[in-house]
Amino acid sequence: STTLVWLRKDLRLGDNRALTAAIQSAQPVIAAYIREPQDADTGPLGAAQGWWLHHSLKSLANDLEKLGSRLILRSGPAADVLDTLIKETGANTVHWNRRYDPAGMAIDTQIKTRLRQAGLTAHSHSGFLLHEPSQVKTGTGGSYRVYTPFWRAIERAGDPPPPLAAPDTIKTPEIWPDSEPLESWNLLPTKPNWAKTFAEIWSPGENGAQQRLQHFIKHGLKGYRRQRDFPAADSTSQLSAHLALGEISPAQIWHGTIDLPDAIESEDIVHFRKELVWRDFSYHLLFHFPALRSENWNAKFDSFPWVKNQTRLQAWQQGRTGYPIVDAGMRQLWQHGTMHNRVRMIAASFLIKDLMIDWREGEAWFRDTLLDADPASNAASWQWVAGSGADASPFFRIFNPITQGEKFDPDGAYIRQFVPELAKLPNSLIHRPFEAPAPILAKAGIVLGSTYPEPIVDHKHAREEALAAYKALSVDD
Ligand code: FAD
DSSP states (O other): OEEEEEESSOOOSTTOHHHHHHHHTTSOEEEEEEEOOOOTTTOOOOHHHHHHHHHHHHHHHHHHHHTTOOEEEEESOHHHHHHHHHHHHTEEEEEEEOOOSHHHHHHHHHHHHHHHHTTOEEEEEOOSSSSOTTTOOOTTSOOOOSHHHHHHHHHHHOSOOOOOOOOSOOOOOSSOOOOOOGGGGOOSOOSSOTTTTHHHHOOOSHHHHHHHHHHHHHHTSTTHHHHTTOGGGOOSOOOHHHHHTTSSOHHHHHHHTSSOOTTSOHHHHHHHHHHHHHHHHHHHHHHHOTTTTTSOSSGGGGGOOOOOOHHHHHHHHTTOSSOHHHHHHHHHHHHHSOOOHHHHHHHHHIIIIISOOOHHHHHHHHHHHOTTOOHHHHHHHHHHHHTOSTTOOOTTOOOOHHHHHHHHSTTOHHHHHHOGGGTTSOTTTTTOGGGSOHHHHHHTTOOBTTTBOOOSSOHHHHHHHHHHHHHHHTOOO
16 A cells, blocks of 8 residues: 655655655655645735745655655645545555644645545644644643743743654655646746746755755854844845745754854844744744734724725835835845845835735735745734734834834945945935935936835824824724
8 A cells, every 4th residue: 555645835855754754654655745726715825935836846856756756746625636646546544744824724624534534544743833833832721922921932842853854765656646747837927027036046945945044054143133134134044935835844943053163152043043933923823813814813903994095005015115125125025035024024014004004915915925925924924013913013113114224224235236226325315315405316316206206105294194093993002
C-alpha cells in the first residue's frame, strides 16, 4: 500500500513532520499539492502570492525529483481529489500538517472524519506555528487578548522542538498517478507582467528561504532591534513570504538564533523572536475569533462612519496621495510585492484615519498585492492599526505621515528609491514637498499637481475629522 502526504502551506522537505512521518511508514510515499477552489471563506489567493506559489511548487517539485520522487498536482475540492488519489494509488494512510484558517480547519476536520470512517489512517501534524494556538492558555485556561502575556507564555514554554532534518531518501511507488501541468494553473501574470521585478529580488522555495535566514543571521540580526524600523536599512529578515507558504518553519528560524557568536546581542535575538511570535499571536487571535478578517474584533467599531471614496482609494493604492512616505510604501508594494513593516503601519493608518476608508479595503488590497499575504497576520495587523483589534493601537494615536517619514527615513533614501520624481529635493523638504518654495521645486524639476500630486487631504484637518468620528462612537480602549 501507499502513503499520501497532502502538502499545503508547508512547501519544504526539512522540518516537515507530515512528510517525515509518511517516510517512516516504510511504504511508498506520494506527495500531492491540491489547488482548492477559493471563495470568500477560504480567502482568495492574491495575485502576487500566486506568482510565489508557482515558483515555490516548481522548486519543491525539483527538490523531490532530486530524491527520485515527484510532486503530484491536482485541482478541485480537497475531499474529492483525495478520494480520487486514494482510489488511483490504493493509499491507506494520509498525512498533512495542520493549517489554522477557519475555512481550512473546517475542511480538514471533515476530511479526517471521512477518511477514518472509511477505515483509512489520517494524521495531522504541527509545524506551521511555533506552538499550537489551542495549547497556549492563560492561567485560567482561556485565550490571550494581549500580546505581552502571550509572549511571556511562549518564553516560559521554552524552545520549540528541534527541527527535523530533510529526508535523504523517499520510497517511490511503482506507478505514479498523473499530475496536472503547473502551467495550466495560470498562476503567473500574462499581460501586463506586473511581476517582472519580483524575480530579481526574490528566490521562492526552500533553498531561497534557508539562504535568506543565513544572510539575515550574518548581516541583519546584529543591531536588529534598533535598525528594524528604518525602511532604507534593509535590516529585517525578509522571511515572511517564505513563512507564508511554509518553505521554512518558524522552529527552524527560532533554532537558527540559538548558539550564535557573542557579537550578536541577546536583545537583538529576543526582539527578533518577539516579532516571530507576533505571527503566532495573530493565529491565536484568528483561531479564537474566526471572523478576524471580516469583522471588527471590537464590535463598537461596527458603527464607524467609513467613507466610500473610490478616487481616494485608488490614489492610495497607486501611491499618489501626495504624502511621500505613504506613496513610497505603496509603490514598493506594487513593484516588490512587499512593504517595510514601519511603512505598512503608516500607509494603513493613512487609509483608515486620514481617508477614513474601511480597514477591510486595505486588507483586501494587501492580500492581493503582498507576497507574504497571510490570513492571520494581515487581518490582525489591519485591526491593530484601526484600533478595532485585540491589544490594538488606540484609534486616537494617528500617525503623522510627515514626521514619521522624517524620523524613520531621515535622509530620504527610501523616498528617493520609490518616488524618484522627488529625488532632487533636499532632505529637509523630501517628506513635505508641498511646503517647498517655488524656486526649489523648479530646481528639482517638480510641478506639484503634475509630476507629483498635491496632498489628497490635509493631514491636520483629516486627523481632526477622524478624531471627531471616533469620539462620537464613545469607544472605550
Ligand atoms: P522581520 O522583522 O524579519 O520579522 C520576522 C518575522 O516575524 C516575519 O517574517 C513575520 O513572519 C513575523 N512578523 C514580524 N512582524 C509581524 C507582525 N506585526 N505581525 C505578524 N507577524 C510578524 N505580515 C505577514 O506575514 N503577512 C501579512 O499579510 C502582513 N500584513 C500586514 C499588514 C499591516 C497593515 C501591517 C502593519 C503589518 C503586516 N504584516 C504582515 C506584519 C509585518 O509587516 C511583516 O511580517 C514584516 O514586515 C515582514 O518582514 P520581515 O520578514 O523582514 O520581518
